[in-house]
Amino acid sequence: MRVVVMGAGLIGTSIALALRARDADVLLTDRDPANLRLATDLGAGRSLEGAEPGLAPAGEPRPWSGDAPGPASAGGRAEPGAEPVADLVVIAVPPAAVAATLRDAQARRLGRVYTDAASVKSAPLAAARTLGCDLGSYVPGHPMGGSERSGPAAARADLFLGRPWALCPAPETAESAVEAVTELARACGAEPVRLSPADHDRAVALVSHGPHVTSAAVAARLAAGDPAALRLSGQGVRDVTRIAAGDPRLWTGILRHNAGPVADVLDAVAHDLTEAAAALRKLGAGDDASADTMTGLLRRGNTGRDRIPGKHGGPSRAYAVVPVVIPDEPGALARLFAAAETAGVNIEDVRLDHSPGLPVGVAQLSVRPQEAERLSAALAEKGWSVHG
């Protein structure tokens, strides 16, 4: 299978890496040469330009980027009746650039089937219709993996493992095209979920866009907070505000294309918070009956939290974690990894937790479960303080 991935940002490069792991031939393109170089260095595929030099004048920068929107410029145009370059084209660019990128890709006859990865679906589809794109070969899509980080350096082949991948065909979309993109989602380890573009947009307002803005509003409170107050930050506020680190311009671009459904969610959350604030003030003044309003909201929170489906077992959860206390000094990690190597154990992931003011930290080593015991024993034998 040959796939063209347009936009070598976080999403595009991650899809490319997942496909490369299944031996697909992946051709990459990005308007930013640095993104493209990093993605190809990571083994995400070959440059489309290098592979198919006839398709576009050499040296012309590609008009697509996975990270930032930019004005689309027309690429080359294929001979009429030419064979498509690839079986499938994945358009991993910001929502505002999807339709123009699709139009150009179809003009260049880059693929038999086209899909995109934008977080909103109604607006890009409407724009593609307006631009006269062929909708029969276009399957609007949205792989739901993501990160507060962006760019190819943050890409991972397992970004979509066990995650939902929305498929939102237009009435015109051919069933065979939907099948091809369903296969793509499965190849990336994701779970295809089919729903209409409008249902998709309401759903992501609820489970993604609304939470994103709310996370930002909580974080915005911290912007004016006393530094002494911020020192008391624990894991809770870190989790609640993690996605508030996302790129503001990129996110405004997403939100504007899903304005109504997101605004509905934000108004409802604001209403609940205003009511909770009023109940708390009464409760603080001794009105015990107001406790029910507060507890009621927290209970609804429990119920909603419980309704989030469990993950479908990605390998990151399949690893066993071996915590090892290490001195906070140069070379300590090198010695630790050397000891693991001697034991023949591959460290799949590592997380360092330093203890402020203490001379030691904790390295959380993730390894395959069947190797955990061997690693623990080997490290303990060499004098490391192994826990758990």
Added chain:
Amino acid sequence: MRVVVMGAGLIGTSIALALRARDADVLLTDRDPANLRLATDLGAGRSLEGAEPGLAPAGEPRPWSGDAPGPASAGGRAEPGAEPVADLVVIAVPPAAVAATLRDAQARRLGRVYTDAASVKSAPLAAARTLGCDLGSYVPGHPMGGSERSGPAAARADLFLGRPWALCPAPETAESAVEAVTELARACGAEPVRLSPADHDRAVALVSHGPHVTSAAVAARLAAGDPAALRLSGQGVRDVTRIAAGDPRLWTGILRHNAGPVADVLDAVAHDLTEAAAALRKLGAGDDASADTMTGLLRRGNTGRDRIPGKHGGPSRAYAVVPVVIPDEPGALARLFAAAETAGVNIEDVRLDHSPGLPVGVAQLSVRPQEAERLSAALAEKGWSVHG
């Protein structure tokens, strides 16, 4: 050192485990015999009742629990002038039960110094003053580790490792008592932070209680959501709503004692969300100027998020990140760290992004900014593929 921990819930048992790891003699008590048995089985200490049978009539249930508030009943009363049972007494019960538990513990002369672990500080201190407790030996405290889970089964010796531990002495509190509790916090691996009870309560409204209620309000939206919509839930909404799984009754008990400061935070968040909703509706209707309102809130979110202190209490973004492509094989990280050591650069943090099935991954090395260039050059010279 001998410590009495009253209340074997999540917090009390975790403190006890941390102290046991440092060979302290820990005596435990809880009004729920099951909690107490589980905590002692976990190695968190011995039962106070079993260890000091003279102190209370055998079989009388203790009036304290780390999980649920309950009416305090008087325990035994020590002989006047008797030696205290322990150096330190940690009261790990809900806010409403702190003052009565302190009064009873002091009547029984359980310790030289007393502290508590409740998430609010002004209200319990005021209640302790009203009950005529000895404030000279009492250091209101708040270890900031926590979890959405509760009970001794969720306890961990490292729950407070690297976390802030607020110390909020009253004007009457003896400096020697503050020193003893400072030592306790350090023994648990935490970072003591001293501030007034009122400052503490405003701070936790900002970094803990406000985010908690907001997390619940986001989760509450999901309670009424379409199951198909919920299938699209990704990591973002999981993180934002993690703490919404907390115990509603326990949390209402906390929030009511910090009503004013929390209500202020909730009103401010609600205001920002209402404004964002209005801006989005205008933006969706084509008013491009409203994008600034939306982007402005997201940018303030970035700023606030950046202000959450990272490791060693420093700003979270103080480190430069050097991404290096590494082969996914045993020894690769060991070689990489050895190369960094040779260059004399201390790796402050490392994050490994593997691509399952691919022969390479990316190691994100965090180093002091002034060392990033030297590290990049040193690694590149040794043939590593350094990016950024």
